[in-house]
Amino acid sequence: MSGKKIWLLVLCILGIVFLSMVVGIGFFLIWGQGTTIQEKTTVEVVLAGTVPELPPESPLAQIFAPGTLSLWELGKVFEYAAQDDRVSALYLEIHPLLLSWAQIEEMREYMHSFRASGKPIHAFLALDMVRDPELYLASAADSITLNPGAALLVNGLLAEVTFYKGTMDKLGIKPIFIQFKEYKSAESYTRENMTPEIREMYESILHDIEERFISVLAQERNLDEEDIRRILAAGLSSADQALEERLVDALGYKHEVQEKLAGNGDDSERNGTLAARAYMEAVESDFRSRSQHRVALVGGLGTITSGHSDPFSQIMGGITMASRLRSIREDESIEGVIFRVDSPGGSVVGSDMVWKEVALLEEANKPVVVSMSGLAGSGGYYISMAAHHVISQPSTITGSIGVIFGKFDLTDLYQWLGVTIDQVKTSPNADIFSLMTSLTDEQRQMVESWMETIYDSFVQKAAEGRQMTYEELEPMARGRIYTGVQARELGLVDELGGLPEAIAQMKRVLELEEDEELELVLYPRPRSLWEALSSGEFFGIQQTPSVSQWLEEQIPFLSRPAPWLLMPEASIY
Numbered sequence: 001m002s003g004k005k006i007w008l009l010v011l012c013i014l015g016i017v018f019l020s021m022v023v024g025i026g027f028f029l030i031w032g033q034g035t036t037i038q039e040k041t042t043v044e045v046v047l048a049g050t051v052p053e054l055p056p057e058s059p060l061a062q063i064f065a066p067g068t069l070s071l072w073e074l075g076k077v078f079e080y081a082a083q084d085d086r087v088s089a090l091y092l093e094i095h096p097l098l099l100s101w102a103q104i105e106e107m108r109e110y111m112h113s114f115r116a117s118g119k120p121i122h123a124f125l126a127l128d129m130v131r132d133p134e135l136y137l138a139s140a141a142d143s144i145t146l147n148p149g150a151a152l153l154v155n156g157l158l159a160e161v162t163f164y165k166g167t168m169d170k171l172g173i174k175p176i177f178i179q180f181k182e183y184k185s186a187e188s189y190t191r192e193n194m195t196p197e198i199r200e201m202y203e204s205i206l207h208d209i210e211e212r213f214i215s216v217l218a219q220e221r222n223l224d225e226e227d228i229r230r231i232l233a234a235g236l237s238s239a240d241q242a243l244e245e246r247l248v249d250a251l252g253y254k255h256e257v258q259e260k261l262a263g264n265g266d267d268s269e270r271n272g273t274l275a276a277r278a279y280m281e282a283v284e285s286d287f288r289s290r291s292q293h294r295v296a297l298v299g300g301l302g303t304i305t306s307g308h309s310d311p312f313s314q315i316m317g318g319i320t321m322a323s324r325l326r327s328i329r330e331d332e333s334i335e336g337v338i339f340r341v342d343s344p345g346g347s348v349v350g351s352d353m354v355w356k357e358v359a360l361l362e363e364a365n366k367p368v369v370v371s372m373s374g375l376a377g378s379g380g381y382y383i384s385m386a387a388h389h390v391i392s393q394p395s396t397i398t399g400s401i402g403v404i405f406g407k408f409d410l411t412d413l414y415q416w417l418g419v420t421i422d423q424v425k426t427s428p429n430a431d432i433f434s435l436m437t438s439l440t441d442e443q444r445q446m447v448e449s450w451m452e453t454i455y456d457s458f459v460q461k462a463a464e465g466r467q468m469t470y471e472e473l474e475p476m477a478r479g480r481i482y483t484g485v486q487a488r489e490l491g492l493v494d495e496l497g498g499l500p501e502a503i504a505q506m507k508r509v510l511e512l513e514e515d516e517e518l519e520l521v522l523y524p525r526p527r528s529l530w531e532a533l534s535s536g537e538f539f540g541i542q543q544t545p546s547v548s549q550w551l552e553e554q555i556p557f558l559s560r561p562a563p564w565l566l567m568p569e570a571s572i573y
Contacts, residue, residue, distance in 0.1 A: 035282035038272040040088040042261045043081045045074065045276045047137075048095035051103060053342050053373055054299040055526050069277055071103060071373075072297070072340075072522075075499060077276045078110040080287040082117040089261055090114060091273065092123045092141055093254070094134050100374025101209055101395035101572075102484070104137045106498040111140040113500070124257045125248070129153050135247065136213055139220035145257050146248040148239050154247070155235035157210050159202040159572045161186045161194060172412030176439055177404065178448055180455040184402035184479025186568050198568065201480055206572070208483045209395050221246055291517035295336045295506055296328045298523050300354065304346030304379045304565075316343060318350025321383075325357035328523060329364050335510055336367045338502045338520065339387060345379025345400065345565040348454055352382070355461065359386040367509045371502040372396045372493070377481050379565035381492075382458060385465035389505050390493045392484035399487055400567040401462055402479025403454045405447055409438045454563050466491055481567055 052070045069077065081087040092111075097104070111121055123141035127134060130152045138144045146152075168175055168189055175189035182197045194202070214232070218225045223246060231237065231245060242248050258273065274282075300321060302314035309320035328334050339358070345351065361368050370376075370384040372392035377400035384390055392398055414421065414436070421436050431437045432446075439447065455477075456470075463473040468491065476490050487493045495501060507518055 035274070035278055037084070037086045037274070037279070037282060039086055040272075041086050041279075042089045042091050042258075042273045043077065043087055043276060043279050044091045044093070044273050045077065046093040046095070047097060047099075047107075050098045053301055053340055054297070054522065057524055057526055069280070071106060072499065073280060074107065074276065075110050076284075076287075077280050078114045080280065080283050082114045082119065083287060084283060087119065087279075089119055090121045091258065091261055092121055092138070093126050094123060094138055095126050096131075097133050097137070099133065099137075100397075101133065101136075102372070102374045102393035102397075104133055105393045105395055106373070107137055108140040109498055109500065115140075115142065122257055122261060124254055125150065126254065130242075132157070132213060136217065139217050143250070144248040145250045145252045146239050146242060147253065148251045150239050152237040152239075152242045152247060153235065154231055154237065156232045157206045157213075157572060159206055161188060161198070161202075161569070163188050163192050165190060165192050172410075172416050174409035174412070174438060175406065176409060177406040178444070178451060179404045179479065180402050180451050181478040183481070184400070184568065185404050188569070189406070189408075201568075204486070205397070205481065205483055208485055209572075212394055212485070289517045289519050291519040293335055293510060293512060293517070294333055294519045294521050295338055295503075295510075296331075296334050296523040297338050297340065297520045298324060298328070300339055300341040300343055300380070300383055302343055304343060304350040304354070304383070306347045306350040306353070316346070316350070316354075318347060318353035321350075322353040322357045324523060325354070325361060329357070329361050329366060334366065334521065336369070336506055337361060338499070338506060339368050339370045339384070340373060340499070341370055341376045341380055341384050342373035343377075343380035343383070344375050344567045344569075345377060345382070347379065348403065348563050348565055351379035351565050354383040355386050358383065362386060362388060367506070369502045369506050369509065371499050372398055372484070375567065377567035378402065378479075380567070381462070382565055385462045387465070388509060389495070389502075391495045391497050391502050391505065392487060392493045393498060394483065394485045394496050396484035396487075396493075397481055397567070398484060399476070399482040399492060400479055400565075401458055401473075401477035403451050403458065403563050403565055404479075405451055405563050407433060407439075408435055410435045411437070451563055458565070462492075479568070 051074070052068070054072050055070050078090070081090060099107075115121060120142040121140070123138040123144045125134060125138055125144065125146045127147075128150055130138075130146065130150060132154050135152065135154055163186075165175075165188075177185065177187060177190055179185045179187070182195070183201055186194055186198045210232075214225050214228045217223070218228050227245070231247070237245065237247070239248075239251050243251055262273070300316060302309075302316045304316045304318060306318045307320075309315055309317035325337070328337055358368050367389075368387040370387040370390045372380075372384065372390070374396065376384055376392065376396060376398045381398055381401060423431060423434070423436070425431055429443060429446075432439070432443050459474050459477050460470050462477065463470050466473060476492065482490065482492065484493060484496055488496055495505065503518060503520070504514075507514065507516065510518075512518065
């Protein structure tokens with residue numbers, strides 16, 4: 001058998017296996033819709049790692065993560081379960097989390113709304129080491145159970161910035177970076193430690209988040225704030241110490257918590273449990289809001305480029321997002337937009353494309369309410385600032401109104417490697433962005449002038465969006481990032497909260513009654529399995545660009561020196 005025939009046979013077998021998986025999951029989803037909700041049901045929510053903001057556009061993502069719910073879908077689970085008389089409680093199992101502080105605050109809001117119905121939430125910490133974020137989330141529950149073998153590492157916050165100057169020196173790479181202004185970047189490639197301005201900025205952010213953590217935890221656990229500070233100073237606590245300090249309510253195992261929720265009678269008398277996804281799919285048609293007032297829910301998620309988005313990446317293409325917003329503007333059935341933003345920024349041009357479409361929606365009397373998640377800084381703030389109303393969580397990282405430019409001179413590295421490159425130029429500045437040259441004084445002045453124009457435009461547009469003058473807003477810009485609380489105090493955002501607050505604000509803007517229904521329409525609508533199959537998505541025969549084509553488009557953009565609207569990068573633990 002020839003090699004070509006072998007490859008065709010392998011591809012056919014893989015195709016049959018894959019199709020069987022798709023059909024099997026399709027039947028699972030169909031049968032899942034027939035789930036019967038018993039009386040006194042406990043809904044089970046399991047959180048681990050990251051949680052996406054919104055459902056994926058492609059059903060392929062659901063195939064490889066069938067039980068994963070987005071933050072928006074989790075909000076619906078809590079909302080529906082609170083209204084459902086058949087649901088008596090909610091079981092929350094917490095594994096190691098990679099959520100932002102703002103996402104945890106959003107989850108805490110959902111938990112408190114559920115508890116307002118009079119139904120309890122019981123949290124089980126299924127971790128070896130419980131950190132500040134996991135405890136912060138669990139504290140919104142009625143009770144917390146910790147595994148006896150676990151420990152608590154509740155030891156405060158840490159911001160770390162990685163610097164590469166030593167590496168650049170060893171490799172013979174000359175980094176050339178220009179920033180507007182002093183808070184815009186930690187200069188990771190040209191320094192060995194933080195500037196005083198960057199250090200002061202992170203100290204301010206960490207202090208704001210930690211003080212909120214202390215205040216909320218003390219209130220939730222009925223402790224004095226000084227007790228929490230003492231625990232933070234000690235850092236590591238055993239399970240027994242955590243129980244003694246009243247950070248948790250009990251030590252035990254998962255089955256013990258579930259048995260307690262189910263009741264102590266015979267099996268026939270025990271309450272049933274139902275996973276969050278199965279529950280949501282079973283009751284979605286009963287509780288989903290339906291209204292003539294339809295509002296689009298759009299995700300502005302990931303690093304911004306000037307090109308196209310990709311459904312499997314955290315890349316927000318300016319062209320793609322602008323096209324989506326334009327379609328909404330032309331859709332007469334849509335009255336407004338809730339724009340969920342979670343982005344560190346990126347391309348100046350891509351950000352400006354999205355900003356313009358948001359402004360045009362406002363001009364078309366289709367109000368835009370921005371709901372900021374974990375990050376909405378630099379380009380993430382840029383795409384938000386033309387909106388009618390901007391809402392952030394208290395710990396959202398936002399602001400960073402500034403611009404940065406960078407390129408590398410690899411001449412010495414190439415020389416060390418024995419690589420030589422020769423050039424032919426048709427004009428003196430043809431090599432201005434070449435990786436084999438530095439910037440001359442004249443070229444540096446040209447780049448700085450270009451960046452100053454971008455910075456001034458950014459500040460001016462932000463000032464107009466916030467109804468300030470340039471002179472009033474510019475001192476708050478300069479590349480500095482803020483928490484949501486700090487941004488609210490400065491007038492950079494309007495209100496603190498999450499999607500529920502954004503929905504309430506949209507009702508006010510549309511002059512609807514508080515109890516009047518508003519239907520959120522996810523845009524773009526996630527495709528069904530059948531739509532994906534019929535379009536050939538699973539077998540690579542669709543007309544949209546392939547991954548390799550997408551990479552060919554993006555790599556030149558990502559590697560080409562250009563001004564960027566990116567936040568200062570640091571890891572906060």
